[in-house]
Amino acid sequence: MAAVAGVDVGGTNITAARVEGGAVTLREKRATPHTGPDAVRDAIAEAVRALGEVDAVGVGVPGPVGRDGVVHSTANIGGFDEPTPIGSMISDALGGLPVGVGNDANLGALGEVRHGAGQGSRFLLAVWLGTGVGGGLVLDGQPYIGAFGGAGEVGHMVAVPGGAECSCGRRGCLEAYAGRSGMERAARLAAANGEETRLIKAGKADQPIKSGRWAKAVAKGDPVATRLLDDAVRALGHTLGSLINLLDVDTIVFGGGLTEKLGQPLIDRIAEATHPVVMLPHRRRSMVEAALGDDAGVLGAAEYALSQRRG
Numbered sequence: 001m002a003a004v005a006g007v008d009v010g011g012t013n014i015t016a017a018r019v020e021g022g023a024v025t026l027r028e029k030r031a032t033p034h035t036g037p038d039a040v041r042d043a044i045a046e047a048v049r050a051l052g053e054v055d056a057v058g059v060g061v062p063g064p065v066g067r068d069g070v071v072h073s074t075a076n077i078g079g080f081d082e083p084t085p086i087g088s089m090i091s092d093a094l095g096g097l098p099v100g101v102g103n104d105a106n107l108g109a110l111g112e113v114r115h116g117a118g119q120g121s122r123f124l125l126a127v128w129l130g131t132g133v134g135g136g137l138v139l140d141g142q143p144y145i146g147a148f149g150g151a152g153e154v155g156h157m158v159a160v161p162g163g164a165e166c167s168c169g170r171r172g173c174l175e176a177y178a179g180r181s182g183m184e185r186a187a188r189l190a191a192a193n194g195e196e197t198r199l200i201k202a203g204k205a206d207q208p209i210k211s212g213r214w215a216k217a218v219a220k221g222d223p224v225a226t227r228l229l230d231d232a233v234r235a236l237g238h239t240l241g242s243l244i245n246l247l248d249v250d251t252i253v254f255g256g257g258l259t260e261k262l263g264q265p266l267i268d269r270i271a272e273a274t275h276p277v278v279m280l281p282h283r284r285r286s287m288v289e290a291a292l293g294d295d296a297g298v299l300g301a302a303e304y305a306l307s308q309r310r311g
C-alpha cells in the first residue's frame, strides 16, 4: 500500500505524518523556523525523511497557494515576504519526490470530507474557529481553491461594513467578530471602559484569553463574554447564510479551539442564525463538529498528495 507524507506547517510547529490507508502511522514534529523559506524547506525535508520511504508529499501552509505550489504570502511564518515556490524547493530537497502544496484550511476541509465528519458530503464548507477564522471548500467532491489559490477565506468576508478592525488591516471582516484574537481585543476594550468581566483575570491581564476561558465565562453568564459571543454568532449567521445562498453546500463542518470548547450547542446557535438569511432552507443540510482534530491538516495534505499523483 502506498505511504504518503502529510505535512501541516503552523506558526509554531511543523507536523509531518506518515499516512497509510487514510490513517496516521507515524508522526514527526519540528519547530517552525522563522528565518525564511530555505530554513522551512530544510525542516520539512528533515521531518519527511524521518518518516521513512514515502511515495509523495502533501504540504498545508497558512496562506494562499497557487496550483503551481507557489506560496504568495503567509502572515504566520516569518520570512515569506515574496512569492515562494516552496513545492518545487521541497521536491528538489527530497530527490524529486512529487510534492503538492495547498492552503492549510482547504486541506483540512479535504481531510474532514475524506476521513472525518464530512464523509459522504459532496458540497462541503469547513469553518475553523481559532485565533482567526479559516475556511475551506470541497465542491462536487473536489477541493476548490479558485483561480489564484485564494478561495475559502471565509474569515475575511465582510460581516459588518466599516466595522471592527481585522488582523488583515481591513474592516468589518467576520474574523474581527468570530476569531479569538478579535474577540479578545473587544473584551479588553470593554474592560478598559470599566465593564466587569471574568474573561480578564486580575493580576493575569496580559495572558491571552483561551477558548476554555471563553467557554467558562459564557457558562457563568458573564455579560461581556455573552455579548461578544452573541456578536460572533450573528456575524457567522450572516456570512455563512450568504455562503449557503451562493454555494448551496450540503454540509458545514466546524473545527478549531472555540468549537472544541463550546461544541454542538454553539454550532446549533450558528445554524439558527443562518435561517433568516438562507433562501432555500433545508432540514438535511448538516452543520456538525469536525471529527479529526489536529489530524485534519495532515490527513488532508496526504489526500492532496495522492490526488496530485493521480493527476
Ligand SMILES: [Zn+2]
Pocket: 155, 156, 166, 167, 168, 169, 170, 171, 173, 175
Ligand atoms: Zn480581514
